[in-house]
Amino acid sequence: MDGERVLLVRHCKPEEYDFLVLPGGGVNPKEDALAAAKREVWEEAGLFVEPLRLAYVEETQLAEMRECKMWFFCTGFSETLSVAAHEAQREHIVEANFYSRAEIQGKVVFPPILFTDEFWQNASQGFSQTEYLGLREREF
DSSP states (O other), X not given: OBTTBEXXXXXXXXXXXXXXXXXXXXXXXXXXXHHHHHHHHHHHHOOEEEEEEEEEEEEEEETTEEEEEEEEEEEEEESOOOOOSHHHHHTTEEEEEEEOHHXXXXXXXXXXXXXXXXXXXXXXXXXXXXEEEEEEEOOO
């Protein structure tokens, strides 16, 4: 979060998909979740961040694959937004930006919690506790 704006990256592969999502990805062997969060934001958005706390846990299901996602509340942005890293290019990330609540309306955005009053209220309070979002069918 940057004030009342949330960092999202845009994945776009023409004729296949075009959506916004919080930066993220897998955890490497011998890497903890906090280190993975830092690395993923750097790779996908070109920013150094400091994860402060775990905000949400979400499970997704796609065919036979199930994922457990952890969404962290981060601060300490440094550097300039960039999607030039090889990892971002490989994942078809074409943009990284901070979006207000109004700016995401009408767009395909994940996770869906970003469209709720609950998210924006929790964000304004610094995500004082971790919430479990449950299981949802993954679309991509």
